[in-house]
Amino acid sequence: MASFQALRPQYSSLLKQFASSSKDFAVLSSVPERSPPAKTLFVLDSSFNPPTRAHLRIASSALQEHLDPRSRLLLLLATQNADKPSKPASFEDRLAMMELFAHDLRSHLATSFPEGLRSNDDLPAIDICVTKKPYFVDKATAIEASDCYPGALEQIHLTGYDTLIRIFNTKYYPPEHTLQPLASLFSKHRLRVTMRPSDEWGSREDQEEFVCALARGDREAEGGPREWAQKIQLVEGRKPGDPSVSSTRARDAIHGAVEDLEWLVPEKVRQYLLAEKPYTRDSPSTRI
Numbered sequence: 300m301a302s303f304q305a306l307r308p309q310y311s312s313l314l315k316q317f318a319s320s321s322k323d324f325a326v327l328s329s330v331p332e333r334s335p336p337a338k339t340l341f342v343l344d345s346s347f348n349p350p351t352r353a354h355l356r357i358a359s360s361a362l363q364e365h366l367d368p369r370s371r372l373l374l375l376l377a378t379q380n381a382d383k384p385s386k387p388a389s390f391e392d393r394l395a396m397m398e399l400f401a402h403d404l405r406s407h408l409a410t411s412f413p414e415g416l417r418s419n420d421d422l423p424a425i426d427i428c429v430t431k432k433p434y435f436v437d438k439a440t441a442i443e444a445s446d447c448y449p450g451a452l453e454q455i456h457l458t459g460y461d462t463l464i465r466i467f468n469t470k471y472y473p474p475e476h477t478l479q480p481l482a483s484l485f486s487k488h489r490l491r492v493t494m495r496p497s498d499e500w501g502s503r504e505d506q507e508e509f510v511c512a513l514a515r516g517d518r519e520a521e522g523g524p525r526e527w528a529q530k531i532q533l534v535e536g537r538k539p540g541d542p543s544v545s546s547t548r549a550r551d552a553i554h555g556a557v558e559d560l561e562w563l564v565p566e567k568v569r570q571y572l573l574a575e576k577p578y579t580r581d582s583p584s585t586r587i
């Protein structure tokens with residue numbers, strides 16, 4: 300692994316190449332560099348601003364459920380967000396933290412090897428990826444259309460409940476504003492959704508009801524067939540009483556309670572935040 304200082308210029312140059320290309324999706328690096336061809340693609344799309352222990356839990360629980368060296372995890376940074384303007388840290392810092400997160404995640408998975416799986420070669424490989432597409436349906440198409448993976452592999456998109464709601468919000472699909480554009484996503488791919496109970500997003504029961512309503516056909520008038528519910532797996536998030544973890548909370552801790560970073564972000568990401576200070580640095584970053 301490159302030193303912390305070397306990671307930023309390395310990703311800055313890769314980002315510039317991507318920005319000036321006509322590609323909508325690219326794999327910038329892989330951990331490890333070489334690995335066997337993939338069978339299933341798990342995709343964690345995020346702003347990684349910064350990567351947190353919630354992202355670690357979302358990814359590790361999915362990979363542990365199907366622990367298979369032919370599973371591949373794509374950490375996908377969207378350079379355009381559907382709602383939010385870009386803000387610090389710079390994209391190159393986030394990509395550097397994504398690579399460190401990949402090492403943290405593989406170390407975490409190695410501690411939970413089942414009997415018989417003993418080597419790092421048995422761990423899923425992780426790709427550090429970028430896309431210019433803000434919507435999930437277009438991200439999935441861009442991954443399929445790239446020549447980065449063999450054939451059309453099934454993609455399992457790992458999201459939180461707040462993101463599920465937004466995927467099903469017709470405001471994102473002009474001009475008709477129906478759910479029909481999602482057909483290509485659900486015809487080939489799946490969502491694995493981590494519940495995120497909160498005052499804003501409702502209780503666990505409210506979140507389960509959202510998928511039950513889809514399964515009952517309540518969204519068919521908007522173009523969302525009931526069969527899509529079978530492509531959505533809802534899983535438990537944090538346990539009751541556990542503190543809620545988010546990138547916002549980690550960014551706040553950097554400017555105040557730095558000791559909280561221990562439980563908010565994985566170890567190598569924490570070391571990068573403390574050493575490189577990506578949220579206080581005042582240096583130019585690559586524009587996309």
Ligand SMILES: Nc1ncnc2c1ncn2[C@@H]1O[C@H](COP(=O)(O)OP(=O)(O)OP(=O)(O)O)[C@@H](O)[C@H]1O
Pocket residue numbers: 344345346347348351353354357457458459460461462493494495536537543544545546547548
């Ligand atoms: N604590 C969490 N529980 C469940 N899902 C989460 C959690 N944190 C992040 N996610 C999910 O991970 C994906 C990427 O998250 P994102 O980058 O938006 O993180 P975030 O912590 O919500 O960011 P921010 O605080 O900057 O808004 C989204 O689908 C989001 O729903």
Ligand SMILES: NC(=O)c1ccc[n+]([C@@H]2O[C@H](COP(=O)(O)O)[C@@H](O)[C@H]2O)c1
Pocket residue numbers: 344345346377379380381382383432433434435436462465466467468471
């Ligand atoms: N309809 C959609 O596909 C849709 C809607 C809102 C956000 N998103 C994406 O979800 C990801 C997470 O978004 P936030 O960083 O706003 O939580 C981003 O890549 C964003 O562009 C997709």
